[in-house]
Amino acid sequence: MSMQITCPFCGDRPLQEFAYGEVYDIPESITDPDERNLDRAFFYNNVEGVQREAWFHSYGCRRWIYIQRDTIDDRIVKHE
Amino acid sequence: MNEFQERKVKLKWHEPKKTYDVIIIGGGGHGLATAYFLATRHNITNVAVIERKYIGGGNSGRNTTIIRADYGIPEAMKFYGRSVDLYYELEKETDRWLMFKPKGMLRLMHSEANLTSSIKRAHVNSEWGHQTDILSAPEVARMVPELDMSGGGKYPVIGGFLHHEGATARHDRVNWALAEGANRLGAHIHQRTEVQDLIMSEDGSKVKGVRTNKGDMYADQVLCAVGGHVTKVTSMAGLRMPIRTHPLQAFVTNHYERNFDPIVASLTLHFYVSQTARGEMLMGAHVDRQPAYNYRAGYDFLQHCAHHAMTMLPFMRKLRVLRQWTGLCDMSPDASPILGLTPVDGFHISTGWGTWGFKAIPASGESLAATIATGQQAELIQPFGLDRFAKDRTMGDLGSTGTH
Ligand SMILES: Cc1cc2nc3c(=O)[nH]c(=O)nc-3n(C[C@H](O)[C@H](O)[C@H](O)COP(=O)(O)OP(=O)(O)OC[C@H]3O[C@@H](n4cnc5c(N)ncnc54)[C@H](O)[C@@H]3O)c2cc1C
Ligand SMILES: [Zn+2]
Numbered sequence: 001m002s003m004q005i006t007c008p009f010c011g012d013r014p015l016q017e018f019a020y021g022e023v024y025d026i027p028e029s030i031t032d033p034d035e036r037n038l039d040r041a042f043f044y045n046n047v048e049g050v051q052r053e054a055w056f057h058s059y060g061c062r063r064w065i066y067i068q069r070d071t072i073d074d075r076i077v078k079h080e
Numbered sequence: 081m082n083e084f085q086e087r088k089v090k091l092k093w094h095e096p097k098k099t100y101d102v103i104i105i106g107g108g109g110h111g112l113a114t115a116y117f118l119a120t121r122h123n124i125t126n127v128a129v130i131e132r133k134y135i136g137g138g139n140s141g142r143n144t145t146i147i148r149a150d151y152g153i154p155e156a157m158k159f160y161g162r163s164v165d166l167y168y169e170l171e172k173e174t175d176r177w178l179m180f181k182p183k184g185m186l187r188l189m190h191s192e193a194n195l196t197s198s199i200k201r202a203h204v205n206s207e208w209g210h211q212t213d214i215l216s217a218p219e220v221a222r223m224v225p226e227l228d229m230s231g232g233g234k235y236p237v238i239g240g241f242l243h244h245e246g247a248t249a250r251h252d253r254v255n256w257a258l259a260e261g262a263n264r265l266g267a268h269i270h271q272r273t274e275v276q277d278l279i280m281s282e283d284g285s286k287v288k289g290v291r292t293n294k295g296d297m298y299a300d301q302v303l304c305a306v307g308g309h310v311t312k313v314t315s316m317a318g319l320r321m322p323i324r325t326h327p328l329q330a331f332v333t334n335h336y337e338r339n340f341d342p343i344v345a346s347l348t349l350h351f352y353v354s355q356t357a358r359g360e361m362l363m364g365a366h367v368d369r370q371p372a373y374n375y376r377a378g379y380d381f382l383q384h385c386a387h388h389a390m391t392m393l394p395f396m397r398k399l400r401v402l403r404q405w406t407g408l409c410d411m412s413p414d415a416s417p418i419l420g421l422t423p424v425d426g427f428h429i430s431t432g433w434g435t436w437g438f439k440a441i442p443a444s445g446e447s448l449a450a451t452i453a454t455g456q457q458a459e460l461i462q463p464f465g466l467d468r469f470a471k472d473r474t475m476g477d478l479g480s481t482g483t484h
Contacts, residue, residue, distance in 0.1 A: 046321065
């Protein structure tokens with residue numbers, strides 16, 4: 001996979017310079033606090049489509065950046 | 081299946097019926113094995129396997145076909161051990177040549193940490209009846225003369241871990257043999273049929289059937305065995321899954337003219353290699369870091385994996401890459417499968433197969449068929465229910481899975 005991420009600080013950089021970071025998004029329909037903890041620990045949205053996620057620019061500016069990526073074709077839909 | 085294979089494999093095609101006793105979503109190894117065991121062990125043949133593309137077109141036809149039982153926790157050793165036993169009998173059982181070949185699985189140790197964990201594992205595996213021996217460095221060198229025992233000066237081989245039952249089989253043939261066996265006894269297989277929604281009871285507590293591009297079909301028992309696409313299908317039943325889908329790549333080279341027998345893996349370098357019946361060297365490594373549903377195979381992986389392989393096996397420098405491909409793996413958080421009953425009445429799952437589920441096809445099919453037939457979670461898979469996460473009874477076995 002030869003993907004590039006646009007870092008707002010460093011510009012277009014190859015994916016290999018970044019570490020993937022998940023953004024947890026527990027559905028609001030889960031209200032019980034224990035249930036929410038369980039969901040946070042083990043259950044995932046595993047989106048087939050566009051999802052918001054964080055990447056750590058470990059071989060660059062060492063800052064977290066946020067993007068929206070289509071998980072079906074790895075297209076970056078939006079750099080935040 | 082293309083036209084050629086459709087003629088070669090003896091399957092009968094049917095028009096979809098309105099109702100079945102059991103509907104299985106997903107024509108991968110796990111779905112087909114469940115149909116096979118329902119028919120052969122429980123005489124349940126009013127069954128449909130619904131596959132959106134062609135059977136064996138998912139991970140069950142994309143994997144590196146390694147079969148072994150050297151797992152790390154007793155529950156897993158028992159389960160995978162049963163599966164390996166069934167594989168050793170599967171040609172006789174299905175009356176088909178599956179190109180099943182016992183070759184032994186050799187893991188290279190490069191450090192003291194590798195050695196300590198391997199000795200522990202070898203003891204436990206052998207104790208459970210899956211003979212595994214620790215080899216000295218000279219024994220490893222004799223077994224695989226092609227190895228650079230200095231590991232390119234960086235990864236010296238200090239010993240080996242030999243799991244004698246390690247084997248491979250031709251994946252397509254396994255899928256087809258199970259499909260044929262189920263089909264012969266009456267199970268329907270519907271290819272190019274996609275489940276687009278589930279039909280649920282009004283209060284959502286029970287599954288009633290499936291909606292597909294070929295119409296609605298009803299059944300009181302539905303198994304979801306859709307590989308990496310599990311989250312989408314289970315959400316139709318209102319269930320969330322402890323699964324993330326990650327792509328896993330593999331590649332083969334052109335043929336190596338000598339016999340290369342054991343499957344060789346490195347405990348530090350995260351690659352493994354085996355020789356196919358055609359003499360090709362078949363290799364895999366690790367999943368892509370970010371979850372995705374992308375089938376694209378990339379140079380990045382190839383470079384990494386080839387570099388490690390050539391470090392240990394310098395002869396591979398002379399080989400050429402023939403094909404590279406990707407599968408979508410349903411990764412569970414504890415690296416164990418998630419099987420059987422769910423909170424939705426009549427709705428069963430087979431998931432969490434990640435990068436290690438090919439070897440599990442027979443035992444999982446056997447246990448899921450028993451679960452569906454009796455309504456009780458079969459004994460072998462009791463530790464692997466979906467309810468284990470809420471009960472804080474996870475089956476952590478990450479050290480055993482590798483990607484094979
Ligand atoms: C590169 C690679 C190497 C691997 N190596 C090994 C190995 O060496 N040893 C090992 O034990 N395991 C290995 N694995 C893992 C193994 O391949 C899988 O765990 C196993 O094949 C899973 O089988 P399955 O039947 O659950 O899924 P699949 O074989 O993926 O079958 C699921 C099927 O469901 C269908 N489907 C999906 N959605 C729908 C829908 N809505 N309606 C109808 N049908 C649908 C798909 O088209 C697919 O055919 C490897 C995997 C990969 C990708
Ligand atoms: Zn940066």
